[in-house]
Amino acid sequence: MILVSTLLLLIAIPLITWLHSRLRLDFRLSPQDALPPPPYPRISVIVPARNEERNIRDCVEHILAQTYPNLELLVVEDRSTDATPQILAELQTKISAAWPGPGATDPAPGASSALEASSRPALRNFRVIQGGELPPGWAGKPYALHQGVQHATGAWFCFVDADTRLHPSAITAAFAMAIRQNADLLTLFTRQRMESFWEWVIQPLVFTALSVGFSPPRVNDPHTPDAIANGQFILIRRSVYEAVGGHAAIRHSIVEDKDLAERVKRAGYRLLLVDGEAVAETRMYTSLAEIWEGWTKNMYLGLKDSPWLLGLGIFGAFLGLAAGILLPLWLAGGFLWAWQHPQGWNFLVPLEALIAWLYLLFWRVRVALHLGIPLWSTLFTPLGALLFSAMMFTSAWNVLSGRGVRWKGRTYLSGA
Secondary structure: OHHHHHHHHHHHHHHHHHHOOOOOOOOEOOOOOOOOOOOOOOEEEEEEEOOOOOOHHHHHHHHHOOOOOOEEEEEEEOOOOOOHHHHHHHHHHHHHHHOOOOOOOOOOOOOOHHHHOOOHHHHHOEEEEEOOOOOOOOOHHHHHHHHHHHHOOOOEEEEEOOOEEEOOOHHHHHHHHHHHHOOOEEEEEOEEOOOOHHHHHHHHHHHHHHHHHOOHHHHHOOOOOOOOOOOOEEEEEHHHHHHOOHHHHHOOOOOHHHHHHHHHHHOOOOEEEEEOOOOEEEOOOOOHHHHHHHHHHHHHHHHOOOHHHHHHHHHHHHHHHHHHHHHHHHHHHHHHHHHHOOOOOOOHHHHHHHHHHHHHHHHHHHHHHHHOOOHHHHHHHHHHHHHHHHHHHHHHHHHHHOOOEEEOOEEEOOOO
């Protein structure tokens, strides 16, 4: 028993260290980042909006407040069935009242303080695009972004999800970084806002797993094939977007951000993954049901085209089981063993289990402090690990069985 316990400890300590040392971001945006010298090419910000009544107003108003001097905002209203169209219409009316016409140079009298503080170019160049019916062979988000691009006039495109909130200098800082680093596609890790128990318990573990599968230093290394982008914020040169075929080339994809990044990097262009927590914030999901649906879909689609990632994902699922079942059993069983067999060195079994448990908590507390979530939530790491494993096994089974996934009323099969 002591030998097994010691072996487990010798495996657990370096493994826990390795899992928590993958998320190293060498590039960070700051709200104080200054623009390079002019000229400033137009950036077309494109927001796909399907049933986003909870998010769309804040998203649009934060984009309108951007400081970048040459901006247009296109929101693609993707045939929503909730209040999204009405909210967008209200915003258009509000902006029209504040900025009465294309020839106007000043806001109309009585404009709201929020609009008075907004970027004038974005106000003058804000349009809502009414999305068409989804054609065969297309997934929803790629088609929405594709439609937005057809109306865009910018030399750069900036794709922003509706659940993302941008600091007023976010696009300025991102463009400045792209120019400094000669990046063709720049994408951000945004600050993740979490406000409920299930978010605190599950989301941080998923982010740790993502950093293992897609290590930022490898993503940013042009000599490795590793590629990923975060669809919450992608800034890409128009010429590069068109050269790799745009969203038309990945029309079937639900993980269009990852697939676009792969096409860009494989074509020899510069992909840059940047820490954008100081300039952008996202709340992805608000309930256990949303977390389950969202991540089983994302995990499945991220794994289905890569045997290596599929294997890594299954390995991660077993690690989750180990953290969720083996570690608590090791700790409880160790104390029971020592109590029943108090002689000799048997006390080492619960001691070693306690060391492993405290070491894991040490790292999870560091993650919680970084994310700004309650420290007590780390005590539920075994529960979160079990749910992570369940999502990963579900996704892997959907791949291997060909069952596919359902997302927003559509089914996507492993061969799609």
